[in-house]
Amino acid sequence: MRKILFASSEVAPLVKTGGLADVSASLPAALAENHQDVRIIMPAYRSAVSQLKKAETVAEINVNGYGEPVRILQATLPGTSVCFWLVDAPDFFDRDGGPYGNRDGDWPDNPARFTLFCRVVVAIALNQAGLHWQPDIVHCHDWQTGLIPALLSLQSQRPKTVFTIHNLAYQGIFDRQVFDRLDLPDVLWRMEGLEYWGQWSFMKGGLAYADQLTTVSPTYAQEICTPEFGYGLAGLLAWRYEQGELTGIVNGIDTEQWNPATDSAINQPYSAAKIRLKAANKSALQQDCGLPVSPKTLLIGLISRLVEQKGIDHSIAAIRTLLEEQADIQLVCLGAGQPELEFALQELRAHYPDKVALQIGYNEALAHQIEAGADAFLMPSRFEPCGLNQLYSLRYGTLPIVRKTGGLADTVIDASDENRKNHTATGFVFAGTTVSDLTATLRRVMDLYDHPRLWRRVMLTAMLQDVSWASSAAQYVNLYQKIN
Structure with a gap:
């Protein structure tokens, strides 16, 4: 058994902006099932603390650069038995809005907020917080935790560090004046350290100083080594x-939360053995979204941050092309993001109100209903470190339509003739980068959907895939053993 401190800026269900939150909840739970002593630590955001029934103060820490003691609150992560710590610094974390900002943009003091968070984690890692527990390994996630390996590297007696890259596009880059204001050690300002093209990067702190790097799929691990x-x-x-x-370990999902046989959010539970029951969810979704109830119409789901990385612009263009051709398809979309993409989807819905349904924002219950009710799931990302929605879709027999990149390439097998004949096909994969490539793939989806027996066979193969954390958690345990 190893003692693992799991540091993340967001953890579901308390705070979530993306897949990081899901992983930060489900991976520690899976590691605990593998007999590891795991503790999670996250900032005490107002929205998170308000959701906890019981959180008690277990320690106070004086932190360089912060005028009052920082409290450590302890609770249990909802739905698990995992110990959960929150860093309570009200000036930084007790505010309305999201973990990184609000509708007006990022919080201007984010560098100070997450430097404080990292310094508290370092104090706990060095057993200087009065908690009488010292980890063997500190597992850090994304740029908000990047200073932890850097600061720990200056200590002689320290735990080992693992840094996981969930998305290299977000690096936490700031200028030298911010570095100086935060009173960070000058020794870290160098090309081999935090310095990044004349500025400095939180993310690079993890990449340069952690004992081991991981990312969330084998293909993405290779991709980020290219310009x-x-x-x-x-x-x-x-x-x-x-x-x-640097190792790529593909994410798993919480197969209890995402289980069509027991999902209380959907209209009709179903399983691979009772796959015909899935159809009731399609009818319910069409009705609830104000679309004509039509069993024969191909219903495509899309749940995403509405940003270009996710290929939303290409999705809109390809769907519009097919609708202009009067293709028998419908689209149900859930998400929020770039205003221009939100507007483009609203415009598409206005032109085709009986073909397109849209909800701007995020709704967990509706996300489950889309996964259960849609026939196919659209996810043509330009890049995708791992992705979770394609894994949810496999679990629900909703065939993913994905671009061959990152974790999408590692988790979805194309429904080519050969793959269908050998019963390995689980979705639709394309390698191109244009709207035409996506449109051609959607035509392939429509063609296969016109053959219900062939479609159902791919659905069954998809639902039988192991998308749990079992294999991936075991790989993390082996990694911890390797470095400790």
Whole structure:
């Protein structure tokens, strides 16, 4: 058994902006089932604390640069038995809005907020917080935790560190004045350290100083070692990959929360053995979304941050092309993001009100209903470190339509003639980068949907895939053993 401190800026169900939150909840629970002593730590955002029935103060820490003691609150992560700590610094975290900002943009003091968070985690990691528990490994996630490996590297007696890259596109880059104001050690300002093209990067702190790097799929681990996906860090990442210090481990999902046989959010539970019952969810979704109830119409789901990374612009263009041709399809979309993409989807709905349904924002129950009710799930990301929605879709027999990149390439097998004949096909995969490539793939989807027996066979194969954390959690345990 190893003691693991799991540091993340968001953890579901308390705070969630994306897949990081889901992983930060479900992976620790899976590690605990693998007999690891796991504790999660996250900032005490107002919205998170308000959802906890019981959170007690277990320690107070004086932190450099913060005028009053920082409290450590302890609770149990909802739905699990995992110990959950929250860093309570009211000036930084007790505010309305999201974890990183509000509708007006990012919080201007984000560098100070997450530096404080990292310093508290370092104090706990060095057993200086009065908690009488010291981890063997500190597992950090994304740029908000990148200073933890950097600061711990300056200590002689320290736990090992693992840094997981969930999305290299977000690096936490700031200028030298911010570095100086935060009173960070000058020794970290160097090309081999935090310095990044004249500025400095939280993310690079993890990449340069952690004992081991991971990312969330094997293909993405290779992609970020190239200039196209490396965001100026490809050289460092390629070197660490060659040293065996960068590993890709594909994410799993919480198969209890995402289980069509027991899902209380959907109209009709179903399973691979009772796959025909799925049809009732399609009718219910069409009705609830104000679309004509039509069993023979191909219903496509889309749940996403509405940003170009996710290929939303291409999705809109391809769906519009097919609708202009009077294709027998419908689209149900749930998400929020770039105003221009939100507007484009609203415009598409206005032109085709009996074909397109849209909800701007996020609704967990509706997300489950879309996964259960749609025939196919649209996810043509330009890049995708891992992705979770395609895994939910496999679980629900809703065939993913994905671009061949990152974790999408690692988790979905194309419904080519050969793959269908050998019963390995689980969805639709395309390699191109244009709207025409996506439109051609959607035509393939429509063609297969016109053959119900062939479609059902791919559905069954998809539902029988193991998308749990079992294999991936075991790989993390092996990684911890390797470095500790």
